[in-house]
Amino acid sequence: MDELRAQFEALRFARVESFIASGNIMFDTRSTATASLETRIEKQLLSAFGYPVETFLRTADELSAVIAHRPFRADDPVVDGHTLHVLFLKSSLEPAAEQRLLALSSDYDDFEVVGREVFWRCRGRSSDSKITPPMLARAMPAPGTARNITTVRKLAARLAIGAG
Numbered sequence: 711m712d713e714l715r716a717q718f719e720a721l722r723f724a725r726v727e728s729f730i731a732s733g734n735i736m737f738d739t740r741s742t743a744t745a746s747l748e749t750r751i752e753k754q755l756l757s758a759f760g761y762p763v764e765t766f767l768r769t770a771d772e773l774s775a776v777i778a779h780r781p782f783r784a785d786d787p788v789v790d791g792h793t794l795h796v797l798f799l800k801s802s803l804e805p806a807a808e809q810r811l812l813a814l815s816s817d818y819d820d821f822e823v824v825g826r827e828v829f830w831r832c833r834g835r836s837s838d839s840k841i842t843p844p845m846l847a848r849a850m851p852a853p854g855t856a857r858n859i860t861t862v863r864k865l866a867a868r869l870a871i872g873a874g
Contacts, residue, residue: 717758721750729868730861736869748800764853766798770869777859777866781822781829793836794859797828799852810849814841828854 711728714735718726723737741747748765755763768776776796781788788794803811808823815821819841822829828850832839857865 713758714755717754718751720758721754729865732857732861733855734857734861734865736865745800764800764855766800766853766855768798770866773862773866773869776827777863779824779827779829781824782820782831788831791834793832793834795830795832795836795856796859796862797830797846797854797856799826799828799850799854801852802826803828803850803852807850807852811846814845814849816840830856 711731714733715726715728718735718737723739726735726737728735739747744767748767751765751767752763755765781794802825803823811821811823811828818833819839820831820833822831830841
């Protein structure tokens with residue numbers, strides 16, 4: 711994570727910090743142009759590491775909105791024993807991709823699309839799901855990255871502390 715952090719520091723971002731060893735980097739910048747920032751970061755990482763690295767930026771406010779959202783119907787909420795993941799995308803899904811993704815829903819797996827996020831609920835452990843990464847890639851060819859809701863909550867809390 712030190713090497714990854716160093717690449718963000720080389721881009722002159724302030725207060726660069728890694729969070730959990732899964733590529734989560736927090737930093738401060740005055741820029742609000744997310745797509746431009748993602749492109750700058752991806753170019754830096756390609757140059758440094760020699761292979762493409764997709765990035766998915768979210769502000770502290772955007773992460774707060776993600777954790778405040780209660781996905782799925784009120785009469786069928788996410789409960790203890792379920793696993794909830796958030797898939798972060800660069801842009802909203804095209805309607806056809808959203809329909810393909812929703813068609814993967816079953817008695818075990820559910821999806822809800824909200825803007826640039828996809829909420830994926832497993833009614834049990836995600837390792838017991840029949841949904842595979844290739845199935846997701848066929849349904850929604852847009853690049854994305856997934857985090858367990860617990861990680862997203864911890865990231866949002868850390869960003870809230872850092873902003874104070």
